[in-house]
Structure formats: C-alpha cells, structure tokens
Amino acid sequence: MNTATRVSGIAGALSALLLCLPAQYSLYAAWLVVTCAAISAGVPAPAPGSRWGPIYRAINVVALNVGWAANRLRDANSPAESDTAPPA
Numbered sequence: 618m619n620t621a622t623r624v625s626g627i628a629g630a631l632s633a634l635l636l637c638l639p640a641q642y643s644l645y646a647a648w649l650v651v652t653c654a655a656i657s658a659g660v661p662a663p664a665p666g667s668r669w670g671p672i673y674r675a676i677n678v679v680a681l682n683v684g685w686a687a688n689r690l691r692d693a694n695s696p697a698e699s700d701t702a703p704p705a
Contacts, residue, residue, distance in 0.1 A: 653680035
C-alpha cells in the first residue's frame with residue numbers, strides 16, 4: 618500500500634470520527650490533536666525503557682505522528698536514525 622493511500626485512509630477515518638461527535642465538541646477534538654502535535658514536536662523522546670514511553674507514544678498517536686514522521690517514538694530495537702530513510 619503506498620503512502621498516498623495510507624494518508625487518505627487516515628484522513629477519511631479522522632473525518633468519520635469527527636462526524637460522529639456532536640458539533641459542539643468537534644472543536645475540542647481538533648484542539649486535542651493540535652495540542653498533542655505541539656507537545657510531540659517540542660518534547661524530546663524519552664529514553665528506551667522509560668516510564669514516560671507509553672505516555673509519549675499515546676501523545677504521538679493522538680497527534681497523528683505515524684509512518685515517517687520525524688518525531689515518532691522509536692523502539693529500542695529499531696536501527697539508528699541514519700540507518701533508516703524513507704522509501705524512494
């Protein structure tokens with residue numbers, strides 16, 4: 618599955634979830650995503666095995682930092698940053 622298909626699928630799922638919310642709460646849901654994105658962009662990832670790891674991972678999921686996002690949480694067993702590159 619290529620990246621454009623994944624992105625459109627995520628955007629469609631997010632749109633469907635926002636449509637399920639009452640109109641008065643959709644702004645709060647959008648602010649939650651924006652706030653989590655700002656937190657994940659400004660806070661460095663915790664060390665592998667840290668107790669903050671699951672919390673940081675949850676914030677990244679809400680912030681939609683998936684795939685090749687530079688600030689996604691990496692597993693302890695994943696290769697070094699220089700070893701990974703987006704597919705051509």
